[in-house]
Amino acid sequence: MSEHNIKITINGIETLCQKDETILQAAKKIGVRIPTLCNDKRLEPYGGCRLCIVEVKGVPRPLPACTTPVADKMEIITENDNIRKLRASLIELLLSNHPNDCMRCERTGDCKLQNLSYEYGVDGSRFEGEMWDIPIREDNPFITYEPNKCILCGRCTRICNEVVMAGTIELTGRGFNSMPDTAFRKPRTLDNCEFCGQCVSTCPTGALTDRKGRGKGRSYEMKKVKTTCSYCGTGCNFYLNVKGDKVVKVTSDYDAPVNHGNLCIKGRYGYDFIHHPERIKTPLIRKGDTFVEASWDEALGLVANKFKELIEKHGPEKVGGFSSSRCTNEENYLLAKWVRCAVGSNNVDNCARV
Amino acid sequence: MDTLFLFGSNPTEAHPIVSLYLKKALRKGAKLVVGDPRKTWMAKRADVWLNLKPGSNIALLNGLVNVILQNGWENKEFIAKRTEGFDELREKVKEYDLDRVEKLTGVSKENIIEAARLYSHADKAMIVYGLGVTEHQTGTENAMAVANLALVCGHLGRPSTGIMALRGQNNVQGASDLGPLPATLPGYQPVTDPKSREKFEKAWGVKIKDKPGLKSVEMLDECKRGNFKGIFILGEDPAQTDPDIHHVRAALESVEFLVVQDIFHTETTRFAHVILPGASFAEKNGTFTNGERRVQRVRKAVEPVSGMAEWQVISKLSTLMGYKMDYNHPSEIMDEIASLVPIYGGISYDRIEKQGIQWPCPTKDHPGTTTLYTDLFSRPGGLARFMALDHKGSGEVPDKEYPLVLITGRVREHYNNGSMTKRSAGINDVVPEELLEISSEDAQKLKIKNGDMVKVSSKRAEIKVRAKVTDRSQSGNVFLTFHHREALSNLLTSEHRDPITGTPEYKSCAVRVEK
Numbered sequence: 001m002s003e004h005n006i007k008i009t010i011n012g013i014e015t016l017c018q019k020d021e022t023i024l025q026a027a028k029k030i031g032v033r034i035p036t037l038c039n040d041k042r043l044e045p046y047g048g049c050r051l052c053i054v055e056v057k058g059v060p061r062p063l064p065a066c067t068t069p070v071a072d073k074m075e076i077i078t079e080n081d082n083i084r085k086l087r088a089s090l091i092e093l094l095l096s097n098h099p100n101d102c103m104r105c106e107r108t109g110d111c112k113l114q115n116l117s118y119e120y121g122v123d124g125s126r127f128e129g130e131m132w133d134i135p136i137r138e139d140n141p142f143i144t145y146e147p148n149k150c151i152l153c154g155r156c157t158r159i160c161n162e163v164v165m166a167g168t169i170e171l172t173g174r175g176f177n178s179m180p181d182t183a184f185r186k187p188r189t190l191d192n193c194e195f196c197g198q199c200v201s202t203c204p205t206g207a208l209t210d211r212k213g214r215g216k217g218r219s220y221e222m223k224k225v226k227t228t229c230s231y232c233g234t235g236c237n238f239y240l241n242v243k244g245d246k247v248v249k250v251t252s253d254y255d256a257p258v259n260h261g262n263l264c265i266k267g268r269y270g271y272d273f274i275h276h277p278e279r280i281k282t283p284l285i286r287k288g289d290t291f292v293e294a295s296w297d298e299a300l301g302l303v304a305n306k307f308k309e310l311i312e313k314h315g316p317e318k319v320g321g322f323s324s325s326r327c328t329n330e331e332n333y334l335l336a337k338w339v340r341c342a343v344g345s346n347n348v349d350n351c352a353r354v
Numbered sequence: 355m356d357t358l359f360l361f362g363s364n365p366t367e368a369h370p371i372v373s374l375y376l377k378k379a380l381r382k383g384a385k386l387v388v389g390d391p392r393k394t395w396m397a398k399r400a401d402v403w404l405n406l407k408p409g410s411n412i413a414l415l416n417g418l419v420n421v422i423l424q425n426g427w428e429n430k431e432f433i434a435k436r437t438e439g440f441d442e443l444r445e446k447v448k449e450y451d452l453d454r455v456e457k458l459t460g461v462s463k464e465n466i467i468e469a470a471r472l473y474s475h476a477d478k479a480m481i482v483y484g485l486g487v488t489e490h491q492t493g494t495e496n497a498m499a500v501a502n503l504a505l506v507c508g509h510l511g512r513p514s515t516g517i518m519a520l521r522g523q524n525n526v527q528g529a530s531d532l533g534p535l536p537a538t539l540p541g542y543q544p545v546t547d548p549k550s551r552e553k554f555e556k557a558w559g560v561k562i563k564d565k566p567g568l569k570s571v572e573m574l575d576e577c578k579r580g581n582f583k584g585i586f587i588l589g590e591d592p593a594q595t596d597p598d599i600h601h602v603r604a605a606l607e608s609v610e611f612l613v614v615q616d617i618f619h620t621e622t623t624r625f626a627h628v629i630l631p632g633a634s635f636a637e638k639n640g641t642f643t644n645g646e647r648r649v650q651r652v653r654k655a656v657e658p659v660s661g662m663a664e665w666q667v668i669s670k671l672s673t674l675m676g677y678k679m680d681y682n683h684p685s686e687i688m689d690e691i692a693s694l695v696p697i698y699g700g701i702s703y704d705r706i707e708k709q710g711i712q713w714p715c716p717t718k719d720h721p722g723t724t725t726l727y728t729d730l731f732s733r734p735g736g737l738a739r740f741m742a743l744d745h746k747g748s749g750e751v752p753d754k755e756y757p758l759v760l761i762t763g764r765v766r767e768h769y770n771n772g773s774m775t776k777r778s779a780g781i782n783d784v785v786p787e788e789l790l791e792i793s794s795e796d797a798q799k800l801k802i803k804n805g806d807m808v809k810v811s812s813k814r815a816e817i818k819v820r821a822k823v824t825d826r827s828q829s830g831n832v833f834l835t836f837h838h839r840e841a842l843s844n845l846l847t848s849e850h851r852d853p854i855t856g857t858p859e860y861k862s863c864a865v866r867v868e869k
Binding site: 142162254273279304341 | 492
């Protein structure tokens with residue numbers, strides 16, 4: 001039994017909430033968008049970026065929507081001229097120490113910071129000051145780190161510690177010099193990192209990107225095909241990013257019922273086999289010790305005739321099939337049907353038992 | 355108090371996303387009991403680590419039940435209302451007093467008592483188990499012993515309780531659901547049941563044999579004896595992933611006609627007479643059913659590399675053999691499944707377009723089922739039955755010549771025979787080769803240093819691998835994966851199987867390690 005016992009108003013719309021909800025969650029439920037940079041529903045509320053500030057009647061200063069719990073009779077305004085001005089300034093402060101090289105940045109088109117700058121009509125020209133100049137880091141096969149693009153929202157370090165509990169990265173240093181990094185700035189290896197890419201999946205800027213997908217195309221050029229992972233039996237969903245006729249990247253499906261955007265090293269980075277040159281591309285028929293290429297018609301004709309011959313000669317009980325836990329439900333059903341109908345035996349099994 | 359009981363499962367390696375749920379529960383204060391011979395990530399963080407000897411699952415579980423009953427910690431109401439056969443169980447577990455169980459399992463009495471307390475006293479408790487339970491010659495009985503424990507405490511049929519069997523492969527659940535099993539038609543409808551046969555005979559227009567067929571392992575046995583003539587192997591690599599590979603190789607060499615469909619050449623395709631190219635998951639439409647019975651869409655992103663996906667190939671082959679199969683799209687196959695398989699009765703592609711549905715889903719307006727057994731168990735009468743079980747141990751136990759127990763399993767980075775992960779950029783760079791995990795005590799005794807090449811031998815074969823000295827292995831146990839074709843660990847594993855399911859004993863065989 002859920003207790004919707006708190007009544008609040010958001011932009012004049014009345015809504016009922018539960019007592020442990022935040023303003024951000026309540027707004028989302030009724031379709032009111034509040035911009036955020038440091039928020040990810042997989043993480044505990046953080047209140048770091050302050051972009052989600054809203055006005056609450058009777059409170060003299062704006063409050064962050066992501067960490068403020070709702071209270072009865074709260075009247076909330078999520079956007080007005082004052083809030084817009086404050087948010088614009090916050091973004092300008094972030095941009096004051098940002099390379100602003102969107103034209104060649106891997107994240108362009110899929111970057112929260114870029115989109116919010118566009119939405120609030122700001123660039124990096126207002127504040128001048130010291131800027132980071134730290135080289136790009138590609139010390140491992142999967143994750144590229146461009147510290148200069150980091151806005152210190154803490155999402156990468158929080159997902160690494162809160163969700164994965166891998167402890168690979170943490171905010172290091174103080175003040176202007178603080179940045180997410182590994183212990184002792186060591187390169188990422190299996191000794192300190194799982195290479196799950198969860199940090200990449202939550203980064204709102206171009207600071208962390210999938211190295212294997214870099215330069216392979218802009219987010220908006222990709223056909224994104226939602227599918228289910230083919231490794232273990234957990235059933236994670238993700239998007240295959242297709243450009244032309246190639247799968248070039250895997251990205252998170254944050255609405256997936258099982259994994260909520262989370263993936264492991266195999267799900268996120270184990271896709272290159274799809275286009276590997278060693279794929280078997282045509283049917284092959286054994287001739288002595290070697291295999292020769294054949295057409296589908298030739299090969300299937302041979303297989304059908306040979307099976308028919310064996311069934312006639314030895315009976316259907318001497319022929320069978322192994323189905324596969326790697327194949328789809330429909331294919332498993334068909335193989336079982338093939339053995340029972342076309343062969344005529346019950347000699348069908350799948351690899352679940354081995 | 356909520357308790358997680360993880361048994362024979364190493365989810366941070368084998369099911370990383372499932373492990374995220376467990377980690378979240380731990381952060382929220384759930385108690386954790388881990389039963390595993392290896393000191394896994396979860397075992398290190400457990401409130402109680404039951405470090406049992408491989409093969410002693412039943413002894414441990416009987417011991418836990420005995421402690422619960424002796425202390426009156428059982429759920430009497432649940433036992434009375436929803437179960438049968440309790441008296442036999444009680445009598446049987448009496449034989450498993452703490453002294454005996456400690457001796458059989460190697461787990462201290464204190465830990466057994468504390469684990470029993472944490473599990474039985476929990477408001478909500480869930481058992482999550484993996485192949486450490488099933489891949490033994492007593493695998494089925496191990497799973498029954500797990501069920502005994504859950505039933506005694508009544509931790510079933512409510513959200514956040516029950517027994518979760520983690521599925522090793524993407525579609526183990528679906529492959530079992532949909533009929534490629536010798537004794538059951540799709541939807542676990544027995545071939546021995548005339549009513550079930552009649553339904554399928556009417557729909558398929560053929561006569562179905564009323565006797566169960568052969569299991570895969572039995573077909574291979576018959577091949578070796580020269581009694582089996584033709585096999586179609588779809589997307590499976592028994593010559594690397596089955597145990598006792600010498601036996602498998604001999605079987606595949608003996609069969610008169612072998613067709614293998616796969617996406618890469620494998621150890622098994624070497625024996626084929628015809629190899630058919632398979633389509634990867636990115637090249638076809640279909641569905642997979644995950645470990646929580648959720649039927650989810652698989653979508654075609656690119657064209658099949660060979661022009662056809664498996665469902666098309668099987669249809670064409672069947673038609674050529676005189677049994678017509680004619681489908682334009684896998685959704686039509688799912689519609690046929692829904693009409694014949696009650697648990698999938700309400701599943702159709704339009705309903706699972708956005709989000710998968712958990713079976714049983716009998717009708718088009720049924721929302722699916724998240725929690726099983728809320729009021730009845732799936733037995734005649736609806737009561738769960740306790741099973742009185744005896745400890746048997748492993749088929750092969752260490753001796754003077756082969757003094758160590760080999761446990762096989764997975765690491766996070768690779769998958770099964772490695773045909774996919776070893777061909778994915780980066781993954782093979784970070785984990786390029788097989789490593790034998792060995793405890794520092796055993797390594798010291800054998801004068802093995804981290805990184806040394808060692809010879810691992812069993813009665814059947816020997817392989818050479820690099821050693822990794824780690825406290826993840828307890829003294830007496832070593833660990834190998836089965837991901838690497840260059841070091842086939844299944845040459846070592848034994849021929850012992852669960853007589854009920856045919857599942858091989860991958861989790862325990864006797865080996866010797868030498869420098």
